[in-house]
Amino acid sequence: MRVLLVGAGGVGTAVTRIAARRPFFEAMVVADHDPARAEAAVAALGDGERRFSAARVDANDEAAVAALLRAHSCDVLLNATDPRFVMPLFRAARAAGADYLDMAMSLSHPHPERPYEECGEKLGDAQFAASDEWAGAGALALVGMGVEPGLSDVFARHAADELFDDIDEIGVRDGANLTVDGYDFAPSFSIWTTIEECLNPPVVYEAGRGWFTTEPFSEPEVFDFPDGIGPVECVNVEHEEVLLMPRWVDARRVTFKYGLGSEFIDTLRTLHLLGLDRTEPVTVPGPAGAVSVSPRDVVAACLPDPATLGDRMRGKTCAGTWVRGTKDGAPREVYLYHVVDNEWSMAEYGSQAVVWQTAINPVIALELLATGAWSGAGVLGPEAFPARPFLDLLTAYGSPWGLREQ
Numbered sequence: 001m002r003v004l005l006v007g008a009g010g011v012g013t014a015v016t017r018i019a020a021r022r023p024f025f026e027a028m029v030v031a032d033h034d035p036a037r038a039e040a041a042v043a044a045l046g047d048g049e050r051r052f053s054a055a056r057v058d059a060n061d062e063a064a065v066a067a068l069l070r071a072h073s074c075d076v077l078l079n080a081t082d083p084r085f086v087m088p089l090f091r092a093a094r095a096a097g098a099d100y101l102d103m104a105m106s107l108s109h110p111h112p113e114r115p116y117e118e119c120g121e122k123l124g125d126a127q128f129a130a131s132d133e134w135a136g137a138g139a140l141a142l143v144g145m146g147v148e149p150g151l152s153d154v155f156a157r158h159a160a161d162e163l164f165d166d167i168d169e170i171g172v173r174d175g176a177n178l179t180v181d182g183y184d185f186a187p188s189f190s191i192w193t194t195i196e197e198c199l200n201p202p203v204v205y206e207a208g209r210g211w212f213t214t215e216p217f218s219e220p221e222v223f224d225f226p227d228g229i230g231p232v233e234c235v236n237v238e239h240e241e242v243l244l245m246p247r248w249v250d251a252r253r254v255t256f257k258y259g260l261g262s263e264f265i266d267t268l269r270t271l272h273l274l275g276l277d278r279t280e281p282v283t284v285p286g287p288a289g290a291v292s293v294s295p296r297d298v299v300a301a302c303l304p305d306p307a308t309l310g311d312r313m314r315g316k317t318c319a320g321t322w323v324r325g326t327k328d329g330a331p332r333e334v335y336l337y338h339v340v341d342n343e344w345s346m347a348e349y350g351s352q353a354v355v356w357q358t359a360i361n362p363v364i365a366l367e368l369l370a371t372g373a374w375s376g377a378g379v380l381g382p383e384a385f386p387a388r389p390f391l392d393l394l395t396a397y398g399s400p401w402g403l404r405e406q
Contacts, residue, residue: 001025001370004069004098006059006089007080008032009190010307011103011146013041014351014359015080016052018397020045022363024370029072031057031065044350059085065092074098076369078362082193083107087126090141094130099139099369101362103146104193105240108200111213115201119211122203123243127379135378142365144381147319147338148174148256149240150361151382151394151401155321155336156241158387160249163334167251167325172241173335175225175232175259176317178342178353180309185267188309188317188354191300195277198260198268202236205246205254217265221257225318226404227339232259248383251325271299310352313342317353322406333406340399348398364393 001024005012008030016030028051032038038054045052057068059081069077069092077093079086079102086106093100105124112120127143134141144150152172160167180186187194201213217235224231234257245254260268271277276299281292320337342353349356365382368374373389382390394401 001076001366002072002074003028003076003078003366004065004072004074005030005078005080006032006057006065006085008034008037008041008054009080010305010351010355011359012080013037013044013307014349014356015078015363016041016045017349017351018356018360018363019366020049020052022367024367026051027072028052029055029068029074031055031068033058060088062088062092062095065089066096069093069096069098076101076366078366079103080359080362082190083196084192090127090130093141094134094137094139097137097139100141101145101365102143103150103358103362105143105149105243107196108238110201116213116215119203119213122211123238123240131379138377140369140376141379142369142376142382143379144240144244145362145365146358147361148172149244149382150358151338152241152319152321153244153382154387154390155401156245156249156251156323157383157385158391159321159323159334159336160251161387164323164325164327164332167249167323169253169255169324170245170249170251171254171322172239172256172320173223173225173234173259173322174257174319175223175229175234176315176354177229177232178313178315178317181312181314183304183309183312185263186304186306186309187264188306188313188352189358190306191303192296195268195271195296195299197238198258199272199277200238202238202256203242204236205242205251207252211243211246217260219255219257223257223259223322225259225320226335226337226402227316227318229316229318229339233261234259235265244381245383247381306352307355310342310346310350313346313352316341317357319357324406335404335406336401337404338394338399338401360394360397360399364390364397367393
């Protein structure tokens with residue numbers, strides 16, 4: 001397998017460090033708009049690692065990405081950029097005849113009149129609209145294959161296959177007790193993506209009703225996370241799992257709730273109130289003349305790069321899927337989860353916990369595709385594949401998952 005990895009930020013760099021320990025691929029080209037980032041990611045692997053090379057590419061330039069795929073005879077494009085670049089990279093892979101993986105799906109657009117009741121264009125709709133084209137070409141686009149979405153969806157498939165006869169509700173629940181020394185506000189993941197998913201109308205799925213939306217930060221609940229993290233208040237947030245799971249897993253209700261905390265929610269609400277969450281450029285006067293900038297990009301530029309915070313971070317992050325239903329006629333409720341301790345991920349890989357936990361899952365998926373344990377054509381989510389090979393390989397990578405009866 002020959003891989004083009006686009007994006008050499010925190011997640012992309014963690015992908016290289018995880019993949020370097022595995023023998024399943026022949027070559028990985030690490031490409032970024034900033035060639036220094038790509039070169040640094042490759043150099044960090046050491047002189048003995050010859051399978052990796054660095055390149056420069058603009059993720060928004062479909063022709064350039066397709067040309068890079070062809071030039072290096074890549075079989076698959078792994079997208080480690082933010083969601084703005086999903087569609088150009090998705091189309092570039094199809095144009096070059098390569099398979100495609102991402103960790104976040106094409107952006108949504110709220111309903112113009114009833115944003116907090118009805119869905120407009122949903123996450124991933126633009127990609128699923130092209131599924132027949134991909135399937136007809138015998139090509140695979142594996143979408144939403146990070147940790148959330150990704151591992152959380154694998155957990156849902158595992159629950160349906162092995163743990164339940166009938167599922168009433170699936171709820172993805174994400175929480176952490178991470179702190180960052182020296183910062184009052186320092187998100188551990190891309191603030192651009194965090195603003196996008198937290199301020200958009202959350203989507204809920206119910207059988208018989210389908211997908212519908214609600215107010216941001218709605219339905220607060222306290223969820224007790226394992227491995228010492230403890231109780232965290234979680235709220236509804238827009239996320240791909242709610243759009244993916246009902247396509248392959250039979251459940252009466254699907255939700256996604258994120259443990260944000262009141263301070264984080266207040267900050268996001270203030271950014272929205274001030275218009276600083278907007279992506280449309282505004283004109284800003286300056287001594288050298290007016291410049292056009294996106295307010296959200298300014299916010300991101302004012303905050304530390306999450307990839308650089310590992311040495312200052314303390315605590316653990318937990319991603320998991322809570323499932324309620326019946327097995328053998330009796331009620332059952334479980335939480336399937338994956339916890340990463342930042343101290344461990346920094347010592348073992350030099351990557352902070354949140355980006356490392358995101359990065360390990362597409363690497364595992366690539367290995368399953370390379371060995372033939374997973375195969376398919378069209379635009380497919382993680383739920384379209386058997387869960388057990390993935391979960392076994394996750395443990396083999398040295399990062400076991402857990403199951404707690406509720």
